[in-house]
Amino acid sequence: MKKFIIDPMDLSVEEIDDLIALANDIIKDRTRYQDVCAHKILATLFFEPSTRTRLSFESAMLSLGGNVLGFPTANVSSASKGETVSDTIHVTSGYCDIIAMRHPKEGAPVVASSACTVPLINAGDGGHNHPTQTLTDLLTIQREKGTLKNLTVGFCGDLKFGRTVHSLLKAMSRYEGTKFVFISPDELKLPDYLKEDILDPMGIEYKEVRSMEEVMPELDILYMTRVQQERFFNEQDYIRLRDTYILDEEKLQAAKKDMIVMHPLPRVNEIKTEVDADPRAAYFRQANNGRFIRMALILSLLGLQNEVERL
């Protein structure tokens, strides 16, 4: 495994399989893993606030018996004094065994990795990559569907700017039999380069539609995203389209009994709360999985994935 996980594609399919297997083993019996990272330190360097992601990393390390240190926002770090990312990482990698870093600038983890002496995980760089979200999604799909192969994945909402969609699309493209359905307004369609660079060369079947009702019965997974008002030029267009992409129980009637609904969260109004009680609503289980896949990733990057057998 690479020392720096910056892009979800830094991991091979086999490495992802191993991480998922390890996460599943952790979920089965967490107590076996509770001391594996004793005396190890995770630094959470968040140059941009993201409470949820930071807490899930910290929870993962604490659940492994390790320690955490870090700063929650850039204005309490020396970045506010004008220090470069490279220098900050150079210094902090001397204080810890592994780093999880979030930065508002895209590509910041690439710069960080050139100065980093310990393993580093990108915890999100602007609208670019967020590999642990993708790993969380893959773990969720594997746990809910029992496989990552031969699945029809519907992405709904903002497919133009949504980085979780782009990353999961790349990751799922590597599995046999994957089909995609892209459900979005014309204004928020999937960028052409993803079709030209990934889907077309790999011969992956996909279609683009405007309404979710017409494709609902075909889907194994419905991955919802938020349609953000600021992406539209005028409010009327936004209001016209907003309600089209709200998932409710009525729309779910047409879905398969074992289809799952995913969402990277936070949601606003794109999934009605009435859907939460439906067994197909997997998004809270998905959020919960984030902690376990991060535990698996931390263990693997520290080379401690087999340590539990020794303890």
Next chain:
Amino acid sequence: MRIDSIKNGIVIDHIAAGKAKEVYDALDLGKLDCQVAIIMNCRSNKMGKKDIIKIDNDFDVDLDVLGYIDPNITVSIIKNGERVEKKKLQLPEKIINVAKCKNPRCITSVERDLDQVFYLANREKRIYRCYYCESKAEKKG
């Protein structure tokens, strides 16, 4: 119009019409002390119109820069009035400090002393992407 042929130097030929200025700037030819002739809109059988740059001195041309601008450009080395070498260009795999990332959210917009690096992402379509944020390089014109 007549431009004297050069004795020792370099001829950069088959530049797409109108692109000579971009080549001139990219190679920083303004810094040279010797004569530099920019000939624009020459008639060309192959290209219809083209630009040419003649440099009246030996000079280490950065072929990667030229290859990035247009791999169809040719570079001839002239010694004692004779062409001794004609260099064919290729699309470079990587370019450093030639193009600048235009993505305002890219780390290159704030990190000091960071090289601007682009890699060749699609040879067929000549697409370069920023090594850091993967944004497409925007070529002029």
